[in-house]
Amino acid sequence: MKLMKQGGQAPLLLLFFLLVSCFSGLDVFAQRESATSSRASRTIQPSNNDIPPAVVSRCKQMHRVKRNETLNSISKDYNVSIEDLIVANPELESDELKKGNYICIPAIVEATDKKEKEVILPSIPNQTIKTTATGNKERGTTLPIHRNQGKGPTVKAAIILPFSEVESRTRMVEYYEGFLMAVDSLKRKGVSVDLYVYDSGGQNASISSILQHKEMVDMDVIFGPLYSKHIKPLANFAKANKIRLIIPFTSKDNEVFSNPYIYQINTPQSYLYAEVYTHFAREFKSANVVIWNTGEQQSDYEFTKGIRRLPNRPFTVRILEEGDIAAGMIRDAFSSTQTNIVIPTSNSNATLAKLISQLLATFGKMREDDIRLFGYPDWQAYAKDHIDEYFEWDTYFYSSFYTDNLMPEVMNFTKNYRKWYSKDTANTYPKYGMLGYDTGFYFLKGLFTYGSELENNLSNVEFTPIQIGFKFSRANNEGGFINKQLFFVHFTKEHEIIKMNFD
Structure with missing residues (x-):
């Protein structure tokens, strides 16, 4: 067609x-x-x-990438332009060629x-x-x-x-x-x-x-x-x-x-916040929630603001401002007796990478405190970059897609x-x-x-x-239907991925 x-x-x-x-x-x-x-x-x-x-x-055919091959060499082998290869394989715009991967020859x-x-x-x-x-x-x-x-x-x-x-x-x-x-x-x-x-x-x-x-x-x-x-x-x-x-x-x-x-x-995430808060409060009752303000683009600041303002919340909330992080006061926000749930104020990959790096520098790999990460639907797109860290930090994110x-x-x-x-x-x-x-x-x-x-x-x-x-x-009463399907995805320390449904 x-x-x-x-x-x-x-x-x-x-x-x-x-x-x-x-x-x-x-x-x-x-x-x-x-x-x-x-x-x-x-x-x-x-x-x-x-x-x-x-x-x-x-696709004329699928090509298996060999060691040391580049887009330039592959384009010459098949007499196609690099631009056509990228159009046929959009992931090549952000991902490097890896030996053994298959790409479409258009x-x-x-x-x-x-x-x-x-x-x-x-x-x-x-x-x-x-x-x-x-x-x-x-x-x-x-x-x-x-x-x-x-x-x-x-x-x-x-x-x-x-x-x-x-x-x-x-x-x-x-x-x-x-x-x-x-x-x-x-x-x-x-x-x-x-x-x-x-x-x-x-x-x-x-x-x-x-x-x-x-x-x-x-x-x-x-x-x-x-x-x-x-x-x-x-x-x-x-x-x-x-x-x-x-x-x-x-x-x-x-x-x-x-x-x-x-x-x-x-459904836009903001329509789901009430559902997320309800399930979050049940899952992390009695936890210490650390809201990590990195000072970067705060596209999800409204989400963390809702966590802070939740009425009758069954958990404590501490806020780490950008200045506190720079001054090395990270430990002061964490509890040694509660489960610590860390939520950054931005959903970006750069923020997540920086957060993991700073936590590792502060607490190390052999830590006694119970520290877990909680994030956004976008985090599943970053799994290929952080899969090991997701397991190491007992990571959760909410989503309607998985x-x-x-x-x-x-x-x-x-x-x-x-x-x-x-x-x-x-x-x-x-x-x-x-x-x-x-x-x-x-x-x-x-x-x-x-x-x-x-x-x-x-x-x-x-x-x-x-x-x-x-x-x-x-x-x-006058409107249509909104999809409110929601679940948490949990990467456990035992290297299991659990999809938590709330039906």
Whole structure:
């Protein structure tokens, strides 16, 4: 599936009418339309130029890194640019090449027009789409749209994301790739889905032409958007047509408080603070909490302020100011008789590294005091840098996202993702492929099973999350749903990683 963006023109949405012959009950559509055009929408009839190859891989092959290899040497070996290697392997921007790691060697697509910039969207692996000499599709055994053969209803779903926008497309394509894997899993369970895919363009593009497509009013559920500018018009459209709108990404937009059809998946941390405080007070009752003010960017100062102001708190609180740390007064804030829980006022990796270094210099490795760290969801992204220190300092962090790589479902997803797309998911937080899988599976399965009664059965959807769980609460009487799933992740001194659920 290809999305094209013409040089100097508005973003384009491609309409590829994909009928999948190996997926009984599944039809996938991608739409092509100028995102800012006011002309009436129309269905583009398939032709030789409209139909992409059955399977499009962004990787020509996977390369295993050898000793002393560099990006420069690998790029020369495969005749690709260093820039193309980094685009295909975003983690290389921050991580060094390591012997034994696998990297994607991109399959470079030559555009027929130098002004064209192509974005490759994957199709369902093993689909059978044939084109005759006259451009007519041969669908083989593909079922017509909405024909379920008595297997139950068909869920009509749309994805509206910026696939052609350079800054975000790698993440959005990965989300879509995981979503397709969820559709595949559901198909094997007899779930019927019609999937429509639209490119929203960049954050300054209009999505009005997408919403004018006649099929949009018949959707059961819409996934997206990414940019805050698109939330208001999409939320209004969903509300007017009584369509559930699933916003998978972090948003501080307040539409969820006035629109009963919105589901906010990745809830802003500030919405979860009350839940975190409740579980923190139960877990660390009678502890000595040390709030470590490093003087750096205090993006989570509000969190620690809430800890300090917690009414009837069952623990003591001591604050280490920047001046106290510089003056070597760190020990004065710690207790020899209580468990000490250290919380920095910043969530940055630099702050965490500095904190660990100063604790080690003050207390050493062979210490008598019970000292533990407590931090933020961002800390799981730093695990590769500090895994040994996490175990050594008995570390906790709270999050609504976490992946246990040893869980069978996660191992299966990772294996299949590599098989489908000839690459691994990007080393990001969260992993967008897994986010696409979890959101797609949960809501498509829920709607197929419960239909209009989904809201009364949100906790009954049979689902094993691989990264994010769902625990929805109404924002208020007039609003939609906020995901309040929360857990602590504990790295014990015994080198165990424990996911602490609070259901």
